[in-house]
Amino acid sequence: MKITLASGKGGTGKTTIATNLAYLLSKDKEITLLDCDVEEPNAHIFIKPTWTDSYTTYLPIPKVDMDKCIHCGICGDSCQFSAIANIGDKVLTYPELCHGCGLCMMACPTGAITEQNREIGTVELGHSGNIKMAHGKLRIGEAMSPPLINAVKKHASEDGITIIDAPPGTSCPVIATIQESDFIILVTEPTPFGLNDLKLAVGMVREIGVPMAVAINRSDLGDNAVKEYCEEEGITVILEIPNLRKAAQNYSKGHLIVKEMPELEKHFSGIMASIEKELSK
Amino acid sequence: MKELVVISGKGGTGKTSLVASFAALAKDHVMVDCDVGAADLHLVLNPEILESHDYYGGKEAIIDQDLCTKCGKCKEVCRFNAVDDDMMIRPLFCEGCGACVFICPEKAIRLEDSLSGEWFLSDTIYAPMVHARLGIAEDNSGLLVSLIRGKARELAKEQGRNLLITDGSPGIGCPVIASITGADLILIVVEPTLSGMHDLKRVADLTKYFDVDAVVTVNKYDLNEDITNQVEEYCRQNDLQFLARLPYDEAVVRAQIARKPVVSFGESKVATEIKKLYNDVSNILNK
Numbered sequence: 279m280k281i282t283l284a285s286g287k288g289g290t291g292k293t294t295i296a297t298n299l300a301y302l303l304s305k306d307k308e309i310t311l312l313d314c315d316v317e318e319p320n321a322h323i324f325i326k327p328t329w330t331d332s333y334t335t336y337l338p339i340p341k342v343d344m345d346k347c348i349h350c351g352i353c354g355d356s357c358q359f360s361a362i363a364n365i366g367d368k369v370l371t372y373p374e375l376c377h378g379c380g381l382c383m384m385a386c387p388t389g390a391i392t393e394q395n396r397e398i399g400t401v402e403l404g405h406s407g408n409i410k411m412a413h414g415k416l417r418i419g420e421a422m423s424p425p426l427i428n429a430v431k432k433h434a435s436e437d438g439i440t441i442i443d444a445p446p447g448t449s450c451p452v453i454a455t456i457q458e459s460d461f462i463i464l465v466t467e468p469t470p471f472g473l474n475d476l477k478l479a480v481g482m483v484r485e486i487g488v489p490m491a492v493a494i495n496r497s498d499l500g501d502n503a504v505k506e507y508c509e510e511e512g513i514t515v516i517l518e519i520p521n522l523r524k525a526a527q528n529y530s531k532g533h534l535i536v537k538e539m540p541e542l543e544k545h546f547s548g549i550m551a552s553i554e555k556e557l558s559k
Numbered sequence: 560m561k562e563l564v565v566i567s568g569k570g571g572t573g574k575t576s577l578v579a580s581f582a583a584l585a586k587d588h589v590m591v592d593c594d595v596g597a598a599d600l601h602l603v604l605n606p607e608i609l610e611s612h613d614y615y616g617g618k619e620a621i622i623d624q625d626l627c628t629k630c631g632k633c634k635e636v637c638r639f640n641a642v643d644d645d646m647m648i649r650p651l652f653c654e655g656c657g658a659c660v661f662i663c664p665e666k667a668i669r670l671e672d673s674l675s676g677e678w679f680l681s682d683t684i685y686a687p688m689v690h691a692r693l694g695i696a697e698d699n700s701g702l703l704v705s706l707i708r709g710k711a712r713e714l715a716k717e718q719g720r721n722l723l724i725t726d727g728s729p730g731i732g733c734p735v736i737a738s739i740t741g742a743d744l745i746l747i748v749v750e751p752t753l754s755g756m757h758d759l760k761r762v763a764d765l766t767k768y769f770d771v772d773a774v775v776t777v778n779k780y781d782l783n784e785d786i787t788n789q790v791e792e793y794c795r796q797n798d799l800q801f802l803a804r805l806p807y808d809e810a811v812v813r814a815q816i817a818r819k820p821v822v823s824f825g826e827s828k829v830a831t832e833i834k835k836l837y838n839d840v841s842n843i844l845n846k
Contacts, residue, residue: 289571379656450698
């Protein structure tokens, strides 16, 4: 089962909940944790895995053999991303713009275009106790996260529980992460920004069609509007964590809050049962 | 004309709250909300929309089912898994590259412009504002970000305004890259946590990669003064000017609930520090 923590707003507590939930569940079974926030991965700070493997992922980009090029310009005319252009007797490629679709290579009448690699980032694999972890680190300056996110997702558990930490927002990196999830927990804070972005995230999850519930972090921080919204929309609030400075301080030091403050465990204890209940609806 | 862009790497550090206060403190400025996937600045600046425009971000493939013979060549050639087992396009995956259009022996596929969102020119009591809404589950946010920065620049020129203040998004990917290239100054808002420190390093590297000047402030610094000091030290060692320590203050949330910038919401410790920060940023911009 793949459970993904997502949110509209950044900084609501996805990683906090993902890592603490993974830790609690791992007390009696093997858990896989995937950190798909490849732009700014943080889960490892709390899980502190022993890293055992890493590999680079690439996007295929065009390489032009100028001996075969007949300067027909078809490559440039076909490309939707302005990543290749025939200018005079030169063919210029803009690797950073390339989406790796392979069209220029197919369209070239003389087979002058083959593929080479643009580095997207690195996947790292590790473990800590009963937790198997994978995350991705996007190369600085790389614009496209989805191919790296898809590479991390390949490490999901076949038959056990996989917890996936998504990046914030509602655009393509998040879509790539939440695809094929069995359940999504949208993490929010009870503030106007939190509510605004939660509505966008709910719209996104409905578009994908995966069952969801909401977790309200720092639940006594702002006002009641988020709870009222969830009630109106028939969305279950599956978890509430109070706003505790001590929890924030522990978080700041890279500690798992349920380890340092066992009294917080009770907030997490019913989650799996609640998820099963939601899925049976 | 100068442009200040506020980013963070880590989400939830306080970019939008800070930018809203800058809106109230600055003069002759235009506000730009480049967090197009989860825009919040309008909640505090309360813009009156004067113009709204459709945004066509890219293209998507459409298969004419009358011509389609289900040969499956489109599915073979699609690198984005955008053709399902029934030879139907999955819009959420389609990148609009045209590979399927090219390969289809029946010429059954065409690319159409995809309506991906809207952008707005608005007025607020502080300054004009350019903002946008990216459609749910749409991509190409970078293009929309570039579009609204360009429109803001045009607007500023028309109205003789000389400062753009831009609210960025979290992360280091395409919308962030699109919001920082060519900016005069980047302000990185950091939280004093190990996560915040980790993310600062990546976003600071991003500014260096794109050769843009950056300054740093720590928000909610009193949560962990040890790490705040580490941030300051990191800045010192990496040619980043460290500008301010903003205290954690409940006034920030109360002001947000009241839909006001915190500097316009009575006296508070954080308001005092934000005013000083803005002064410093302004001086650096005007050097």
